[in-house]
Amino acid sequence: MKKIVKLVLEDKTTFNGKLFGYPKSMSGEVVFNTGMVGYPEALTDPSYYGQILTFTYPLIGNYGVADKDYYKLLESKNIQINGLIVSDLSKSFSHWRAEKSLSDWLYENKIPGIYDIDTRLLTQILREKGTMLGKIIVDNNEPKIYDPNKCDLLNEVSERKIEYFGSGDKIILLFDCGCKNSIIKNLVNRGYKVKKVSWDYDYSEEKIDGVVFSSGPGDPKKYGYMIEKVNHFINSEIPMLGICLGHQLVAISIGAETYKLQYGHRSQNQPVIDKISNRCFITSQNHGFVVDSKTIPTGWINRFENLNDGTNEGLLNKKLNVITTQFHPEASPGPVDTSFIFDEFDEMIKEKSFTQRTQR
Amino acid sequence: MMKDKIKKVLILGSSALKIGEAGEFDYSGSQAIKALKEEKIETVLINPNIATIQTSDYLADKVYLLPVTTEFVENVIKKEKPDGILLGFGGQTALNCGMDLVKKGILKKYKIEILGTNIKAIEETEDRQKFNEVLAEIDVKYPKSQAVNSTADAIKYAEKIEYPVMVRIAYALGGLGSGMCSNKAELKKLSDKAFSYTSQILIEEYLKGWKEIEYEVVRDKYDNCITVCNMENFDPLGIHTGESIVVAPSQTLSNEEYHKLREIAIRTIKHLGIVGECNIQYALDPNSWDYRVIEVNARLSRSSALASKATGYPLAHIAAKLAIGYGLHELKNTITKTSAFFEPALDYVVVKIPRWDLKKFRKVSRKIGSSMKSVGEVMAIGRKFEEALQKALRMLDIGAKGVIANSQFEFENLSKALKSPDDERVFAVAKAMESGYSVDKIHKLTHIDKWFLYKIKNIVNIALKIGKNKTKSISISNLRECKQFGFSDEQISILTGISEKNIYKKRIENKIIPAIKRIDTVGAEYPAYTNYLYLTYNGISDDLQIKLPKSVILLGSGSYKIGSSVEFDWCCVVSGNTLKNEKYSTVMINCNPETVSTDYDEFDVLFFEELTFETVREIYNKINPLGIIVSMGGQIPNNLALKLSKNNMQILGTSPYSIDRAENRSTFSAMLDMLEIGQPLWEKLESVESALKFAKKVDYPVLVRPSYVLSGAAMAVASNRNELEKFLKKAVNISNDYPVVISKFLSNAKELEFDAVAQNGEIISYAISEHVENAGVHSGDATLVIPPQRTYFETMRQIRNNSEKIAKELNIDGPFNIQYIAKNNDVKVIECNLRASRSFPFISKTLKYNFIDIATKVIVGKRVSKTKIPLFDYEYVGVKAPQFSFTRLDGADPATGVEMYSTGEVACLGDNFNEAFLKSMISVGLKLPIKSIFISSGPIESKAELLESMRIFKQLGIKLYGTKGTADFLNKNNVKTKILHWPLEKTSPNVMEYIQAKKIDLVINIPKNFNKEELTNGYTIRRGAVEFAISLITNRQIAMRLAESLFRYNETEIKIKSMDEYRI
């Protein structure tokens, strides 16, 4: 018996489609991304926690989902989204590393998907009305409403368990605000031992060489409770890297403002200029809130800027050893143009050439 | 900044369209010119291709219709003294010419700066050995390979790395001369041939079954670098990207693979120091992370034209700006106003399919491989691969209904058809699936990635599903599914037996209509305006409501193919400009990524769509325009006219009923009889018997020709009974729904082109151009001269009078063309096209009177006044010459006939016939000076006719060789000629030895008749000439004209004059 499935948005807009993945109704905030590759990476990115994700690229599932060992390399232990919306689902897949179809993967994780949807139209609606709540309804079973805006997402995604990665005498304390594995990978590859801790970890008395505030979901303003923690490290002048949400946390901690963008950055092709070197990069991004450049306190350099809408894309404070980026230098999914950010962080810790490098 | 000190720039074009170098370079060249004009930089263009948009008077400040060769370019430089030169916008022709200019120190001598990518980078990419060394420096992987300069070394290295090996040619494009060799013999043959035109070949490990991936990369002088688009070849490595079905973006690459290759692309291009646009090609192992870089093309290419049309990113325009010193971050995408430092996000899939014309050629090998044979391409856009693929197959205009439901493709041995690919492989795949081949089996045979095969399987399954029930009905859900998977109404009709009409009715009743989607480069992330649209059934609402005041739809020409090419794109673009000036909104429908008509800045709205009845109607319904113009895009729109009008769509210009009357040779001939206008004796062909009877009556040779064909498809001359029988089979099964006509073939007659514009049946203006060849050479392959040189005034008068009668009878409103045959002041009509013809750009630009502009005004009902264009008294002469691509068509017989074979054309102006003639001959490859000629002059009467010319050649101190018959004849008439033996005689001195040793500069070979023996001998000689890059003439009148011109005109005095320096 074929199941009837539809997508219903907060404003009652309804899309009829076909079911894939797990046959159950689910609700969440409906968001989109225009990246053309990397659905396994996106689905496991905690920034999408509790959201119903749609890709504007219509053909999804082409290369299936990779085998267990490769799986480990994805962005987190499991699928983070509440539901998936696609236009043209590839039931059959083809890739030498592929083990199962996207649909089977979602099924195993009990996540529903809906396809045969005009995702371009859906995206146009979302971009104009701003992201909305929505639900995937299977056989008219109303799901219980889940509104991420009403919960403390950071707290939900931040893993309690302390984990260590890599080896090396220098230690980096990584605050998991919804961390992606590639952030860890980038640090480990540069010879660091990474200690991943939850947001509320008591950091008081231990020797570390660097600290990282990871990317993650939600509105930074909600996480006032992080300010004190962030400031502690800023003042201690321990080399610090903030990515996406991490960047925004640093910004509010130093007294800058954030606001909601009219059109959020939800793509892998965001052009960014480094105003120090005058070099441009293509970056992967996923954020609706942004730091207001006009509110950045003195002593902090508004280093990166978006070439399309001119919004702030990152900060630098050489005196206090802080680098932050609104974009994702760890990419995955997306272009790797800005992986040099990790090199700079590395150099900052080693205090080598960093200074000259950023003086260009 | 550089752009401030650059005042004048020289741009090299790519000359005539040929296989491997087609319309894409008209697109890139004209974009470059526009970009420079915006900067107030003076532009000088050298390109003898008169049919292009870039040679129009409103673009470059100065246009030189001259050969793109070092000598001519230097002379232009001497005269114009430009500060900079662009080499990246005219394909390999421009690039190679540029490298030669550098080698000869000419650019240095005149202090000319190469704009964009510097010469070092160009050489490092073109010299395949150097290239590999450069890649090694940044540890990027390339195929195990060795550059060699002799066949011996080639074989030595091949044995070392083991067969099969891949052979590749330096400084070439379109894979010219390259190929896979599985043994010594094959390698020797290929490499001997290759060394006849190149100094270096590459012997490489053959990467069987690897994926072929391309990235289009843009870099500025500040080292900012992006990849605008990546593309995946449906066909695995080994089939040239220009011969492959290509999809954008890549479909089977994971994030890791996509971005790994992207990073390597950027690393490589930065290391090479490219400034502007380039293309990098990869081989990707389908079973590991392994990869190889195949090549970098440091210039705009076919792929960049495709990428530009596929993404909406104006690559050529931006590349030109970067060349004069801008940085990407300082520029905006002129379409979307986003930063030019930006990588488009597609929310659709693009499929490109090459268009081949191989079936036209006798003896040609239809196998496809690493060297190009296709003459054009189409591009389709959809939101499913299946949708785009089926659209694209229909766009090809080869009669395919889509992947399936085609009657014309038959395969006696499917496995073989899959294993050794030819131009119909994709249909073989579908057939194989129908007959139960598994995806795995097909994959093993073809190495096509299974993902693509699964998709084709989806199509086949749906076809089987809806085909099953013979109840002549289809459920609404099935119908919707069909449309989503790209089935046309006609296709569904064939599969279900329901009439196309009823399927359409059912669709409309159930609101199954396509949605208009926009190509906005940002995947709808934020609003971005473009005028660039497509239709899809995988969408539920239009992106925009099109409300255009006074809108007119122009139908484009579709894929370039033999007989329909850039000349019709010129007509469309010019017509569009006139419409704009007349305050109409313009809507273009076309599907050819190599065109200017599909540029973002030419029309108010562009639908990148099928030129089929169904699609045109859907678009018509969406925007209900004032009407449709069908007379600019060549034969495709022409053939749609009647059906569109019968379905209540407004056709502007000449009535479709008149068009039909003229196209149908049978009704047309009847009309001529009624008007008492002479025509060759003819008869409607009922049966083979009646045909033979007719032939007997009028006596051979006779000509068989079907209606509604362009470029003489399936048309042929039969000089005797069994030839006639043979041809009839071929012709009749090609277009059985149209009447076939058989007519008396007139030998030794003149042929003339009458091109004109009429209003309400009154001729407004006309031009007459004369063929240098006698009738019997297709008008598209003929050498045209204007004004006529050897035609009686009386003949011209008759032509005008007849044409006036015809224009009146058909009440023509717009452009038209009539072909006449004239023999001692008796003129006969052979055909009439009620549309712009191939020669419109030529006559318009030569006579400096824009026939298309006038025609367009007429079509939209504006009154225009008669203009008398002088017939004879000009201060100059224009000669249009055909460009053939026989080198690339293994086995094809390089002889002209009633079918068209040329792929392009040039035209040059001169102070007199001889100068213009020589210029255009040089432009299409004639190499001067000529020191030795080999001649076999065919039938005795032609021997006699050629005698004088041979005497002239002798006087010019040219050494003559000939086959026995010819040599004896010449010697008897004391023109000293050395005898060379026929190829088949296998005895020395043999003509083939001389050809291979390049001891001959020009081969004149006049085919006698189609007598077997002579054919194989003559054929071998002609083929030899082509393969060893020796100039070849197969037509008597051309040979005589050449002798005359060389005698009367010293090529060293050829004048360097721009178009505007020739004044009427």
Ligand SMILES: Nc1ncnc2c1ncn2[C@@H]1O[C@H](COP(=O)(O)OP(=O)(O)O)[C@@H](O)[C@H]1O
């Ligand atoms: N090592 C190889 N093994 C198999 N096929 C190859 C190899 N190198 C090139 N090819 C094929 O030959 C085609 C033409 O080679 P390429 O260098 O691109 O010539 P061109 O410069 O004329 O485009 C490529 O598109 C590819 O399909």
Ligand SMILES: Nc1ncnc2c1ncn2[C@@H]1O[C@H](COP(=O)(O)OP(=O)(O)O)[C@@H](O)[C@H]1O
């Ligand atoms: N009766 C004839 N006698 C001699 N040559 C002819 C005759 N009819 C046609 N031809 C030759 O065949 C060529 C192609 O014929 P045409 O009707 O123009 O075909 P198409 O419609 O493809 O242009 C003409 O250009 C002319 O050279």
Ligand SMILES: [Mg+2]
């Ligand atoms: Mg090349």
Ligand SMILES: [Mg+2]
């Ligand atoms: Mg190539």
